[in-house]
Amino acid sequence: MSRIVAGPFNRVEGDLEITLAIAENKVASAEVNSPLYRGFERILLGHKPMDALVYTPRICGICSVTQSVASARALADAMQLSMPLNGELCTNLVLANENITDLLTHFYLFFMPDFARDVYQQQDWFAPIHARFKSTSGTASAQMLPARADFLHLMGIMAGKWPHTLSLQPGGVAKAIEAKERIRLLAIIGSFKRFLETTLFGDELTTIAQLSSEKDLWDWHEQQPWQSSDFRRFLHVSRSLELQGLGRATDQFLSYGAYRVHGKNLWKQGCVFGGTSVPLDMQDITEDHAHSWMSESHKSHFPAQGVTVPSLDNEAGYSWCKSPRLNQQVMEVGPLARQVINGHPLAKDLVGRNGANVLSRIVARLLEIAIVVPKMEQWVKQIDPGAPFCHHGDMPSEASGVGLVEAARGSLGHWLEVKQGKIANYQIIAPTSWNFSPRDLASQPGALEQAVVGAPVMDGEKTPVSVQHIVRSFDPCMACTVH
Amino acid sequence: MLNLLWLQSGGCGGCSMSLLNAESPDLLSLFENAGINLLWHPSLSEASGHECIEMLEGILAGEIALDILCIEGSMMTGPMGTGKFHIMGGTGKPMIEWVQALAEKATHTVAVGSCAAYGGITAAGSNDTDATGLQYDGEMRGGLLGKDFVSGSGQQVVNIAGCPTHPDWVTETLISIALGEHQDDHLDKFGRPRMYADHLVHHGCSRNEFYEYKASAVDMGDRGCMMENMGCKGTQAHADCNTRPWNGQGSCTNGGYPCINCTAPEFEEPGHSFCQTPKVAGIPVGLPTDMPKAWFVALASLSKAATPERLKKNAISEQLIYPPTIHKRKD
Numbered sequence: 185m186s187r188i189v190a191g192p193f194n195r196v197e198g199d200l201e202i203t204l205a206i207a208e209n210k211v212a213s214a215e216v217n218s219p220l221y222r223g224f225e226r227i228l229l230g231h232k233p234m235d236a237l238v239y240t241p242r243i244c245g246i247c248s249v250t251q252s253v254a255s256a257r258a259l260a261d262a263m264q265l266s267m268p269l270n271g272e273l274c275t276n277l278v279l280a281n282e283n284i285t286d287l288l289t290h291f292y293l294f295f296m297p298d299f300a301r302d303v304y305q306q307q308d309w310f311a312p313i314h315a316r317f318k319s320t321s322g323t324a325s326a327q328m329l330p331a332r333a334d335f336l337h338l339m340g341i342m343a344g345k346w347p348h349t350l351s352l353q354p355g356g357v358a359k360a361i362e363a364k365e366r367i368r369l370l371a372i373i374g375s376f377k378r379f380l381e382t383t384l385f386g387d388e389l390t391t392i393a394q395l396s397s398e399k400d401l402w403d404w405h406e407q408q409p410w411q412s413s414d415f416r417r418f419l420h421v422s423r424s425l426e427l428q429g430l431g432r433a434t435d436q437f438l439s440y441g442a443y444r445v446h447g448k449n450l451w452k453q454g455c456v457f458g459g460t461s462v463p464l465d466m467q468d469i470t471e472d473h474a475h476s477w478m479s480e481s482h483k484s485h486f487p488a489q490g491v492t493v494p495s496l497d498n499e500a501g502y503s504w505c506k507s508p509r510l511n512q513q514v515m516e517v518g519p520l521a522r523q524v525i526n527g528h529p530l531a532k533d534l535v536g537r538n539g540a541n542v543l544s545r546i547v548a549r550l551l552e553i554a555i556v557v558p559k560m561e562q563w564v565k566q567i568d569p570g571a572p573f574c575h576h577g578d579m580p581s582e583a584s585g586v587g588l589v590e591a592a593r594g595s596l597g598h599w600l601e602v603k604q605g606k607i608a609n610y611q612i613i614a615p616t617s618w619n620f621s622p623r624d625l626a627s628q629p630g631a632l633e634q635a636v637v638g639a640p641v642m643d644g645e646k647t648p649v650s651v652q653h654i655v656r657s658f659d660p661c662m663a664c665t666v667h
Numbered sequence: 668m669l670n671l672l673w674l675q676s677g678g679c680g681g682c683s684m685s686l687l688n689a690e691s692p693d694l695l696s697l698f699e700n701a702g703i704n705l706l707w708h709p710s711l712s713e714a715s716g717h718e719c720i721e722m723l724e725g726i727l728a729g730e731i732a733l734d735i736l737c738i739e740g741s742m743m744t745g746p747m748g749t750g751k752f753h754i755m756g757g758t759g760k761p762m763i764e765w766v767q768a769l770a771e772k773a774t775h776t777v778a779v780g781s782c783a784a785y786g787g788i789t790a791a792g793s794n795d796t797d798a799t800g801l802q803y804d805g806e807m808r809g810g811l812l813g814k815d816f817v818s819g820s821g822q823q824v825v826n827i828a829g830c831p832t833h834p835d836w837v838t839e840t841l842i843s844i845a846l847g848e849h850q851d852d853h854l855d856k857f858g859r860p861r862m863y864a865d866h867l868v869h870h871g872c873s874r875n876e877f878y879e880y881k882a883s884a885v886d887m888g889d890r891g892c893m894m895e896n897m898g899c900k901g902t903q904a905h906a907d908c909n910t911r912p913w914n915g916q917g918s919c920t921n922g923g924y925p926c927i928n929c930t931a932p933e934f935e936e937p938g939h940s941f942c943q944t945p946k947v948a949g950i951p952v953g954l955p956t957d958m959p960k961a962w963f964v965a966l967a968s969l970s971k972a973a974t975p976e977r978l979k980k981n982a983i984s985e986q987l988i989y990p991p992t993i994h995k996r997k998d
Contacts, residue, residue, distance in 0.1 A: 189757055189759075190715075190716045190717075190757060191716055191755075191756025191757025191758070192709075192715070192716065192719055192720075192755055192756035192757050192758070193715055193716065193756060193757075194707075194708075194709045194710070194712060194714070194715050194719065195709070195710060195711075195712075195715070197680050197710075198675070198680060199675070199709075199753070199755065199756045200756055201754075201756035201757050217756070219753060219754045219755070219756050220676070220677065220743070220752065220753040220762075221743075221752045221753070221796065222677050222741075222743075222752075222789050222796060222798075223789075223795050223796055226792060226793060226795055227788075227789075227791045227792035227793075228792070229792065229793075230792065231792070232940045234940060234941075234942060235940055235941050237941075237942075238927060238941045239788065239791065242679050242681070242788045242830065243679060244679045244680070244681070245678075245679040245680040245681020245682065245683065245684040245685070245831060246679075246680060246681075246684050248679070248681060248684075289687070293687075293710060293711065294710070297713050298713075300713070301713065318713070319711060319712055319713040320695055320705060320711055320712070321695075325695060326693070326695060326696075329687060329693040329694060329695065330690070330693050332687065332688075333687075333688050333689070333690045333693065333914075334690075336688055336914045336915075337914055337915030337916070338914075339913075339914045339917060340912065340913055340914030340915035340916045340917030340921075341915070341916065341917065342922070343917070343922050344913065344917045344918055344919045344920070344921055344922015344923065344924065345913035345914055345917045345918065345919065345922065346684075346685075346688070346913075346914055347679075347681040347684055347685060347831055348681060348830060348831055348929075349922055349924070350919065350922070350923075350924035350925075350927075350941075350942070351922045351923050351924055353887050353888070356888070357888070357923070358887040358888040358922065358923030358924050359888070359921075359922050359923035359924075360888060360923070360985035360986060362987075494746075494752075494795065496746070496751060569986070570986060572985065573888060573985050574886075574887060574888040574985065576886050576887070646716060646717040647715050647716030647717050647718070652715060663678075663679050663680050
């Protein structure tokens, strides 16, 4: 048995270190460490509740809007405030703009460049993949960055800027869309759609969204040469490296549901245990600190009563991240979880055959892009510039609230308690806290810790490339994880 | 070619995400044109783990030249000066030690964002982590590297403050360094590049007509001026956000919310709710920059008395109620 400490992991958001025990050229066990603590849950204490809208987006520069939405929802819950239809539509659009941008950034800048590594020089696909996806110099990033920047012009109109907006409010949005802006939004989304159809997919978004099984997916892949689009390039590499056999975790999934219109989610809330979908009971969510550098490491807490006091005295601690669990179980969150829970046939079929793995996680990300962008067009068309965009209300001096949202990388929750008009407790469980948690009170490893077990390690590898694929298949955001 | 190394510590990574929004040209073209070679960036580079550590060690050993060191995020000096709130992944060494050692080798040192410049958001509240900036701790000179620190060029740390930074603030500063034109006197008294910091957010604000007549917003989303009630600091904040928009045509005030003066040290603890203007005897505390108080009060009361009905009504509405009157040459 040998031991590797792999880090700093880049092309993830924030800092990450993984300690791997290796036996017989395979990962035998892993400990995931989130090595940076900032303490937002403590920073927020004593501030006015509405100021959470300034602090919480700054937890993360890549999930900034999702933090805003979770915070606004927790405040709205505490204020018992509803939102007009325009408010819901605009919130969805800003949220979708960030989520889709993140999915795209992940694919092109964070995930694909690993296949351009010299370790794959012997593969027959290496030369074109290297030319296309090599970090900073590949042709793909040169095409993707301008498309990404243009797409984010939606933020300029609807949110003032990205990241870190204050336009997302408990009762709607602070930016009312004018008639000319509504038209401009359609033009922005239309142009982005064109980039997706010509460059990323090489096909219409509706065709991708309607793929209904693994067989469908590979049949579609065969219809055109593998170098005709970036999705096909990924599938080609994926088949050659058998990525569907890499990175399986618990196959237990959680989603809070996403994109509300008239109070109803586009994608269902729920969870999957042992292949069966069941409704989510929020009372089943707990966090413990058994292996975190936190006080009170001997028991688990409901998030509403959560405690955050950093302490290096916990000798079993190896991460600043806490261990969230649902019904004491390790859950995986993210686009694949969302699509399985919502019953998308392709996601269900992929998971039914090989579970959650590097291939199925990436396919689900791209599938979401294909589903959401046409929805964005519909939401813009539904905006009525003459109708209200925001409801206003007062924060009671004693109140509590919960805000749930789906970030690009999975489920995000905020739990707020207000006493004497000030924030008395604020607890955050971020997507990567679920996926990259350390071991819990029952010594169950977190989802990534399970996913890397069995990953092949070549002789002399110091930062095994298989582990890098698995880590990045989760699209981790370490800034959010520890906050 | 100039070698640029970018490291992140106690921040959100948002300044990097914003940097990727650079347009006309995009970021990678910009670097290439400026002759900047990216040694390593957390979001952009291939090298991970040991490859990155070997590169950092190469810099410390003097084998690789470090022309520009960019640091994003606060310097986490706690607990009790150990820096253990951020041990750099894979190295067992606190990030503050890496930064101190690398800054000794750097020809230019750049703090990207208000966190790296002054401590920023991470230093808010009780600041348990003892977060500080590279050469400032809030408004006080000092920080991790100390008030007398100079880079190899003999120059102080450049503070590209902002939460986040506009991509152009970063790229223009880096290009100025690459051109060999950068001087200490191009910075203001908080170390910010005067190229963008000699402006006020108020300049070019689309709500200026409401400001002129003190037609004020009362709720988030209202169209009026946000200075009187909504906490807007645009008349005091040093940045060019409304003359050089964000993400195409955006800015905070265009997005419907007040400027929170995020380029200033200690913006994170304004001493009042961010979106409520503190007042004494009904007069906002914090007057427009360079405006004598007596004149402000006199002009404000005069302009309030003269406020057209159109602006009064529009100021407290999400939608435009009264469009401007059309004047015809002949009736």
